Amino acid sequence: MSSSKHIAQKVGFISLGCPKALVDSEQILTQLRAEGYEISPSYEDADLVVVNTCGFIDSAVEESLDAIGEALAENGKVIVTGCLGAKEDGDVVKKAHPQVLAVTGPHALPEVMSAIHTHLPQPHDPYTSLIPPQGIRLTPKHYAYVKISEGCNHRCTFCIIPSMRGDLVSRPIHQVMQEAEHLVNAGVKELLIISQDTSAYGVDVKYRTGFWQGTPIKTRLTELAQALGTLGVWVRLHYVYPYPHVDDVIPLMAEGKILPYLDVPFQHANPRILKAMKRPANAENNLARIQQWRKICPEITLRSTFIVGFPGETEAEFEELLDFLREAQLDRVGCFAYSPVEGAAANQLLDPVPEELKEDRRERFMQLQEEISRQRLAEKIGQRMTVMIDELTEDEMIARSSADAPEIDGLVYVENAVNAQPGDFIEVEITDSDAHDLFATMI
Numbered sequence: 001m002s003s004s005k006h007i008a009q010k011v012g013f014i015s016l017g018c019p020k021a022l023v024d025s026e027q028i029l030t031q032l033r034a035e036g037y038e039i040s041p042s043y044e045d046a047d048l049v050v051v052n053t054c055g056f057i058d059s060a061v062e063e064s065l066d067a068i069g070e071a072l073a074e075n076g077k078v079i080v081t082g083c084l085g086a087k088e089d090g091d092v093v094k095k096a097h098p099q100v101l102a103v104t105g106p107h108a109l110p111e112v113m114s115a116i117h118t119h120l121p122q123p124h125d126p127y128t129s130l131i132p133p134q135g136i137r138l139t140p141k142h143y144a145y146v147k148i149s150e151g152c153n154h155r156c157t158f159c160i161i162p163s164m165r166g167d168l169v170s171r172p173i174h175q176v177m178q179e180a181e182h183l184v185n186a187g188v189k190e191l192l193i194i195s196q197d198t199s200a201y202g203v204d205v206k207y208r209t210g211f212w213q214g215t216p217i218k219t220r221l222t223e224l225a226q227a228l229g230t231l232g233v234w235v236r237l238h239y240v241y242p243y244p245h246v247d248d249v250i251p252l253m254a255e256g257k258i259l260p261y262l263d264v265p266f267q268h269a270n271p272r273i274l275k276a277m278k279r280p281a282n283a284e285n286n287l288a289r290i291q292q293w294r295k296i297c298p299e300i301t302l303r304s305t306f307i308v309g310f311p312g313e314t315e316a317e318f319e320e321l322l323d324f325l326r327e328a329q330l331d332r333v334g335c336f337a338y339s340p341v342e343g344a345a346a347n348q349l350l351d352p353v354p355e356e357l358k359e360d361r362r363e364r365f366m367q368l369q370e371e372i373s374r375q376r377l378a379e380k381i382g383q384r385m386t387v388m389i390d391e392l393t394e395d396e397m398i399a400r401s402s403a404d405a406p407e408i409d410g411l412v413y414v415e416n417a418v419n420a421q422p423g424d425f426i427e428v429e430i431t432d433s434d435a436h437d438l439f440a441t442m443i
């Protein structure tokens, strides 16, 4: 029996190889103890065995493969790390012992811990641990934000985020996936992926290969979206800049792996203004890109934000933005009148637009978008769709469809409430609409 009153998670450990491998072993063992795992001296008593291997010379390879074989025979649940794990991308181990749960290379503490968490969940003692495995969340139980990176490599002239938070730092992909898994295990039904620049995920680490569930996986948006798409919950991408590689995630939306929803902050449509804003993407291709996305995934919902009244914005440039809006037919749009943030480079630009004019432009912009939104929502009347319940009131259910991110988009009001809970998915038929929301009955 374990000394822990509530959960006995015991890990057996075989450490082979040189002093560098030994240090790796010590680090893994230290981390295991810090997280509340126990170290087991025998195969029979362990819930899982880690074998830290050596791959330096043939005899060391043989000794390592034998040790893995013995652990598999005696225990059955084996994770392999160390130098042999790095040989041929793990294939040497996998070919000899296909039953191993995960293979990593040397100095791979986070990857080893991630594999252990996957196959032997971290002990959680409700009497001593104040933090649940999914962490402390401020959102309702059924949805959660997952931040995949911090900081930003761009220098948009209206923004001071890079000066406050620094350049892009992507979280290791195994860590993001592990957090996502914990959230799903805790009952979360929708993951909202956020960062300053989601499409840039992994640029800072040169799309480094990490490990998740024993499989190599690149630190890159497409691979992340693919992996998240296997968790069986709604996955919604926010703050995605329209770089060309974003096109690769649209098929995942068409296949139903992640929600057909893209939050793309275009900010403006006039090339001169976009240049003055130092925006990362160029305007000319945006319309073509939108058309292409809709061709691949016709049901895609596009959300964006814009700034009007940027210093120097002329009436003609503003009109160009309205034309873009008419043509792009975006589903959800937010608009801000430019306001100078202390420390932003754009404050030095000449020709500030007078406050009244900025406000007037914002109103014209929103009026146009309201018409577009009203029309697009009216086209949904008669359609059937799956919605997720957010809240129950006395006489209706307040829900969201794939087109609605919490807090910022519209809602689906469903009549004839049944015995359902927030986080439940139900099928509805749309009966009515207005400029922002849909009204429906349950099927």
Ligand code: SF4
Binding pocket: 152, 153, 154, 155, 156, 159, 160, 161, 162, 196, 197, 280
């Ligand atoms: S607005 Fe520009 S600089 Fe600011 S966080 Fe977004 S991409 Fe980075």
